[in-house]
Amino acid sequence: MRTREKRAWAEPFKIKMVEPLRVTTRDERARALAEAGWNTFLLHSEDVYLDLLTDSGTNAMSDRQWAGMMVGDEAYAGSANFYRLEAKVREAYGYRHVVPTHQGRGAEHLLSRLWIKPGDRVPGNMYFTTTRLHQELAGGVFVDVIIDEAHDPNSLHPFKGNVDLAKLEAVIREHGASRVPYVSVAATVNMAGGQPISLENLRATRALCQRHGIKVVLDATRAIENAWFIARREPGHAGESLADILREMCGLTDACTMSAKKDLLVNIGGFLALDDDASFEEARNMVVVYEGLHTYGGLAGRDMEAMTLGIDEARDEAHMTARIGQVHYVAEALAAEGIPIVQPTGGHAVFLDAARFLPHLPRSAHPAQTLAAELYLESGIRAMERGVVSAGRDPVTGHNHEPKLELVRLTFPRRVYTQAHCDVLVEAVCEVWDRRHEIPGLDMVYEPKYLRFFQARFEPRRKAAEAVSLGG
Ligand SMILES: *Cc1c(COP(=O)(O)O)cnc(C)c1O
Numbered sequence: 001m002r003t004r005e006k007r008a009w010a011e012p013f014k015i016k017m018v019e020p021l022r023v024t025t026r027d028e029r030a031r032a033l034a035e036a037g038w039n040t041f042l043l044h045s046e047d048v049y050l051d052l053l054t055d056s057g058t059n060a061m062s063d064r065q066w067a068g069m070m071v072g073d074e075a076y077a078g079s080a081n082f083y084r085l086e087a088k089v090r091e092a093y094g095y096r097h098v099v100p101t102h103q104g105r106g107a108e109h110l111l112s113r114l115w116i117k118p119g120d121r122v123p124g125n126m127y128f129t130t131t132r133l134h135q136e137l138a139g140g141v142f143v144d145v146i147i148d149e150a151h152d153p154n155s156l157h158p159f160k161g162n163v164d165l166a167k168l169e170a171v172i173r174e175h176g177a178s179r180v181p182y183v184s185v186a187a188t189v190n191m192a193g194g195q196p197i198s199l200e201n202l203r204a205t206r207a208l209c210q211r212h213g214i215k216v217v218l219d220a221t222r223a224i225e226n227a228w229f230i231a232r233r234e235p236g237h238a239g240e241s242l243a244d245i246l247r248e249m250c251g252l253t254d255a256c257t258m259s260a261k262k263d264l265l266v267n268i269g270g271f272l273a274l275d276d277d278a279s280f281e282e283a284r285n286m287v288v289v290y291e292g293l294h295t296y297g298g299l300a301g302r303d304m305e306a307m308t309l310g311i312d313e314a315r316d317e318a319h320m321t322a323r324i325g326q327v328h329y330v331a332e333a334l335a336a337e338g339i340p341i342v343q344p345t346g347g348h349a350v351f352l353d354a355a356r357f358l359p360h361l362p363r364s365a366h367p368a369q370t371l372a373a374e375l376y377l378e379s380g381i382r383a384m385e386r387g388v389v390s391a392g393r394d395p396v397t398g399h400n401h402e403p404k405l406e407l408v409r410l411t412f413p414r415r416v417y418t419q420a421h422c423d424v425l426v427e428a429v430c431e432v433w434d435r436r437h438e439i440p441g442l443d444m445v446y447e448p449k450y451l452r453f454f455q456a457r458f459e460p461r462r463k464a465a466e467a468v469s470l471g472g
Pocket of ligand 1: 103104105106128131190219221270
C-alpha cells in the first residue's frame with residue numbers, strides 16, 4: 001500500500017491512556033482453549049492478546065466521553081442525561097420518540113412484543129441472532145429477503161445488504177399484508193459481513209411497504225457505517241455528510257432499534273426510537289417492566305451522556321474513514337496473501353471464508369468454529385464463529401439452520417488497536433493457513449437451547465485430538 005493511501009485513513013486521535021496486553025505461551029493457550037470447550041466466547045479475556053471477538057461495547061471512549069461520565073445525573077427519574085440523549089437522537093436520527101434500553105436486544109424485545117402477533121411473518125435483509133430470537137419469542141416467523149448476492153462470498157456487489165423486492169413481494173402475496181407487521185431492515189448487515197444497503201434500495205423498500213400499509217424498522221446499530229458506504233459508493237451521494245445521509249435513511253423508516261455498543265463508541269447502551277405516538281406510549285410503559293424507568297432504561301445517567309457524545313463523534317467523517325480504513329487495510333493484506341475472505345469487505349469486520357480455508361472439513365465438523373479456535377491457539381487472537389453454530393436450529397423442526405456462509409469474523413473494536421496489531425493479525429492468519437491441511441474439526445458436545453454459539457462446548461474430533469495435543 002502506498003504511503004499516501006495509508007495517510008488517508010491514519011488515526012485522527014492520539015493515545016492518552018494505555019491498557020497492557022498479556023502475551024501467552026502456546027501451552028497456556030492450549031490449556032485455556034480446552035477449558036473453554038474450544039469456544040472462543042468462553043475464554044477469559046485475560047488469556048487473549050488481540051480481542052477481535054466483537055466490536056460490541058469494546059470501543060475506546062474519547063476524553064470528552066470520559067469527561068461526560070463525570071456529569072452523570074443518577075436521579076432515578078428525569079435524569080438530565082436522558083433529556084440530552086433524547087434531543088440528540090431526535091436531531092441525528094430524526095424520530096420523534098426515544099426509549100432508552102440497556103442495549104440493542106432490549107429495544108428489539110420491546111418492539112417485537114409491540115408490533116408482532118403470533119403467526120406474523122417478519123421479512124428482513126438477513127437474520128441477526130438476537131433480532132430474530134425476539135421476533136420468534138413474540139410468535140413471529142423471520143423470512144430472509146436479502147438479495148442472493150449477500151449469500152455469495154465472491155460477489156462484488158457494492159450493496160450486498162439490499163432487500164430483494166421480488167422476494168419481499170412474494171412474502172406479502174403469500175401471507176397477506178395483514179400478517180406482515182413490518183420489514184426489518186439492517187444497515188449494515190452484520191451477518192452478511194457488515195454489508196451496506198443503498199439509499200435507493202431502502203427507498204424502493206419503503207415505497208413497496210407503503211403500498212401495502214407495512215411498516216419499516218431500521219436496525220440502526222451500524223447505520224453511520226452504512227452512511228459512509230453510501231457516500232463512497234452510491235451515485236449522487238458523493239460528498240454528502242454522514243449526518244445528512246443518516247437522517248435520510250431514518251426518514252424512510254418508522255422506527256429504529258439501536259445497539260449503541262457499536263456505532264456510538266460506548267461500552268453499553270441502546271435505544272428504541274419511533275414516530276408513532278400510541279406505540280411510544282406502550283413502549284414507554286413496557287420498558288418499566290423489562291429495563292427500567294423510561295428516563296434511564298437500564299442505563300446509568302453517565303452511560304446516556306457517553307452515548308449522546310458518541311453520536312457526534314460517530315458522525316465525524318475522519319473518525320469513520322479511519323475506522324473503516326483499518327478494517328480494509330487488514331482485508332487487503334489478507335487477500336494479497338491469498339487468504340479466502342468475504343468480498344467486498346464491509347464496515348466492521350473481515351470475514352475469513354472457513355469453507356474455503358478448511359475445505360477438508362464437513363459442515364458437521366464446524367469449520368468456522370474450528371478455524372476460530374486454531375487462530376487463538378496459534379496467536380492468542382480471539383475471533384468468532386459465524387456459521388452453522390451461530391445459525392442455530394429451526395424452532396419448529398429442530399433441524400439445524402444451514403446458512404450458505406461458514407465464516408470466522410475478525411471484528412475490529414473502534415479506536416483500540418494499532419496498525420502494528422493489524423500486521424500481527426495478518427501474520428497469524430497466514431501461519432494457520434500454512435498448516436491448514438493438518439487441522440482437525442470439532443464436535444459439539446454441549447448445546448444450549450438459546451443462542452447456542454455463546455455457550456456451546458466442543459471437542460476435537462478423535463483422530464485429530466492426537467494431532468492437536470502433539471501440536472500443542
Ligand atoms: C449487536 C447487534 C444487535 C443486538 O444488540 P446488543 O446491544 O448486543 O443487544 C442487534 N442488531 C445488530 C445488527 C447487532 O450487530
